Amino acid sequence: MQIGVTAAGKDLESVVDSRFGRCAYFLLVDTETQEYEAVNNPGSSAGGGAGIKAAQAFLKSGAKALITGQPGPNAFKVLAAGGVKIFQAPGGKVSEVLDLYKNGELKEITTPGGPNRGHGSR
Amino acid sequence: MIISVLSGKGGTGKTTVSVNLAISLAGKDEKVLLVDADVEEPNAGLYLKPMLEESLPVSIPVPKIDRDRCDYCGECANFCQFNALAVAEGAALIFPELCHGCGGCVLVCPKDAVQEDTREIGVVEKGWADSIKFWQGRLNIGEPFAVPVTRHLKSELANSKEHTIIIDSPAGVSCPVIEAVRDSDFALLVTEPTPFGRHDLEIALKMVEHLGIPHGVVINRAGEDNKIISELCQERNVPVLLEIEFSSRLASLGSTGVPFSKVLPEWQDKFFEMYQAVKEGCSCAS
Ligand code: SF4
Ligand code: SF4
Numbered sequence: 001m002q003i004g005v006t007a008a009g010k011d012l013e014s015v016v017d018s019r020f021g022r023c024a025y026f027l028l029v030d031t032e033t034q035e036y037e038a039v040n041n042p043g044s045s046a047g048g049g050a051g052i053k054a055a056q057a058f059l060k061s062g063a064k065a066l067i068t069g070q071p072g073p074n075a076f077k078v079l080a081a082g083g084v085k086i087f088q089a090p091g092g093k094v095s096e097v098l099d100l101y102k103n104g105e106l107k108e109i110t111t112p113g114g115p116n117r118g119h120g121s122r
Numbered sequence: 123m124i125i126s127v128l129s130g131k132g133g134t135g136k137t138t139v140s141v142n143l144a145i146s147l148a149g150k151d152e153k154v155l156l157v158d159a160d161v162e163e164p165n166a167g168l169y170l171k172p173m174l175e176e177s178l179p180v181s182i183p184v185p186k187i188d189r190d191r192c193d194y195c196g197e198c199a200n201f202c203q204f205n206a207l208a209v210a211e212g213a214a215l216i217f218p219e220l221c222h223g224c225g226g227c228v229l230v231c232p233k234d235a236v237q238e239d240t241r242e243i244g245v246v247e248k249g250w251a252d253s254i255k256f257w258q259g260r261l262n263i264g265e266p267f268a269v270p271v272t273r274h275l276k277s278e279l280a281n282s283k284e285h286t287i288i289i290d291s292p293a294g295v296s297c298p299v300i301e302a303v304r305d306s307d308f309a310l311l312v313t314e315p316t317p318f319g320r321h322d323l324e325i326a327l328k329m330v331e332h333l334g335i336p337h338g339v340v341i342n343r344a345g346e347d348n349k350i351i352s353e354l355c356q357e358r359n360v361p362v363l364l365e366i367e368f369s370s371r372l373a374s375l376g377s378t379g380v381p382f383s384k385v386l387p388e389w390q391d392k393f394f395e396m397y398q399a400v401k402e403g404c405s406c407a408s
Contacts, residue, residue: 046205047204048204048205048220049204049205049206049217049220050205052205052206052208052217052220053205055208056196056199056205056208056209059208059210074217077208077215078208078210078215081208081210081212081213081215082210082211082213083210083211
């Protein structure tokens with residue numbers, strides 16, 4: 001399965017970018033083979049509506065799951081309309097966050113306000 | 123003739139100048155129209171207490187998507203440079219607060235699925251304050267785009283050519299300010315004798331120079347420190363047309379909401395003199 005992670009750099013050792021709309025890259029990772037591809041986030045240079053633009057681009061990538069910090073309400077609406085599951089990353093490197101995901105340790109964000117706080121996230 | 127009154131920042135006395143100028147001209151039997159174009163915070167009416175007779179809604183176009191026709195191709199979202207549209211499989215979303223109403227999505231949709239709806243964003247109100255004709259624009263709270271309201275106000279000015287038109291512009295330097303000030307015959311820049319006042323005046327000067335509008339300066343709360351402004355004006359060859367000195371009399375009138383030229387007729391003469399200078403300033407420049 002393809003999963004997207006918002007990242008500051010182009011490889012698995014990059015840190016997770018907690019911003020969704022304005023992150024530098026989406027790293028699209030195949031969870032079976034570990035193959036990955038970095039896609040520029042067009043939202044990072046948008047004047048307004050960055051979250052919407054980023055979400056639209058993310059839908060185009062075809063990935064059905066996303067690991068990020070906390071998307072804003074507009075981005076959340078678009079991602080939800082596209083059926084993307086959103087997981088909250090505690091920070092750290094992309095590779096570390098992927099391990100947490102595989103172990104089922106990431107919390108899914110189901111409302112634009114984000115998951116309840118204080119759940120072991122740093 | 124259209125005279126715009128503006129200032130580099132809020133609270134410098136821009137509305138005080140607009141209102142007192144209008145009262146002074148009306149006092150000399152000039153036909154005057156005061157336009158409050160500070161549509162996010164119109165407050166000239168607080169001083170003039172006009173009787174408003176007309177209220178015209180201002181709307182902007184906003185797209186509406188016909189779900190029976192849309193096949194979610196995404197062309198509209200692709201086109202919209204303001205990111206006001208997003209399309210997913212089975213859903214086309216519109217974010218009206220980002221939409222500039224350009225109508226482009228209507229044109230690019232291959233299925234004719236986008237229709238133009240309208241959304242009311244504010245009003246233009248018209249009335250009278252004694253012999254002063256008074257118009258104001260008001261943007262609804264939370265609406266992000268002031269320019270369409272300003273534009274609506276200004277589109278009707280051509281019908282009031284026999285009046286001297288005073289435009290109380292928004293403060294600062296931004297799209298709505300430029301929209302308000304554009305096509306004026308003269309710009310009155312209101313400032314205060316402080317370092318901040320000087321800094322904001324420099325920015326406002328750049329704007330009116332860029333727009334090619336003849337201009338002059340009014341120093342409000344004038345006093346010992348006037349040099350800080352008058353020196354700049356000398357350097358830039360800009361006339362100081364009026365100084366409103368800081369006095370407890372004026373301040374206390376101001377705080378009760380009474381325009382001082384109403385009770386102090388000598389100020390009507392001063393404002394009228396300034397008006398004459400403005401008229402000359404226009405004809406020299408053109
Ligand atoms: S361009 Fe027309 S058909 Fe395509 S997604 Fe937009 S509204 Fe639907
Ligand atoms: S009218 Fe223009 S700004 Fe509004 S959604 Fe359509 S393309 Fe975007």
